[in-house]
Amino acid sequence: MSERAGAISDRLAGAVLLVVAVVAWWLSHDYTSGFGQTVGPGAFPRLVSVPLGLLSLYLIVRPGVNQRWPERSALLRQLSLLVLLMVYAGLIQPLGFLPTALLTVTLMIRLFGATWRQALPFGLLLTLGLYLLFEFALGMPLPDMPGLDW
Incomplete structure (x- = not known):
């Protein structure tokens, strides 16, 4: 695979993962918790979606080279x-x-x-x-x- 195709595949993967991170963040705000709970069930998805979003942005901005598509x-x-x-x-x-x-x-x-x-x-x-x-x-x-x- 050429360097250009490798960069495109990284950017495509980064874009898909960024959408997943945004959707996870958005859906996590609908999770309700019990009365008086400071940390509810939406905290974990938000905690995971932040680094996922940052790393996906990194893939978009700085794609690698010489990757190959999986089978x-x-x-x-x-x-x-x-x-x-x-x-x-x-x-x-x-x-x-x-x-x-x-x-x-x-x-x-x-x-x-x-x-x-x-x-x-x-x-x-x-x-x-x-x-x-x-x-x-x-x-x-x-x-x-x-x-x-x-």
Whole structure:
């Protein structure tokens, strides 16, 4: 791949990641927390979106050279992962953390080559682990499922 094509691919990747960072930042403001909570569930997406946005701007302004595009299957897996994360961000508030995270984590595990038989139990374990970590260890309330009052 020529240097020009490498620079274009870096700029394209930077632009896509910048859109992801802006969407994550924007969607994180809709996440509500309990009364009196100083740090709510939107803090983590904002914390991740700031460096993602800065690094994507760096890719746009200072692209590298001599890159090569990944194979088609790897590229599709990467794009699927980005779409999946954006869908997660859009569904977490209306559906709640547990079902949205279970679906997202399980599909992510599948994207990396696991079978359904492997992905479902590990997706469940990871989802419950994340829930326990954020709710109890970090004290950050996560969006509940609609109609569910604990």
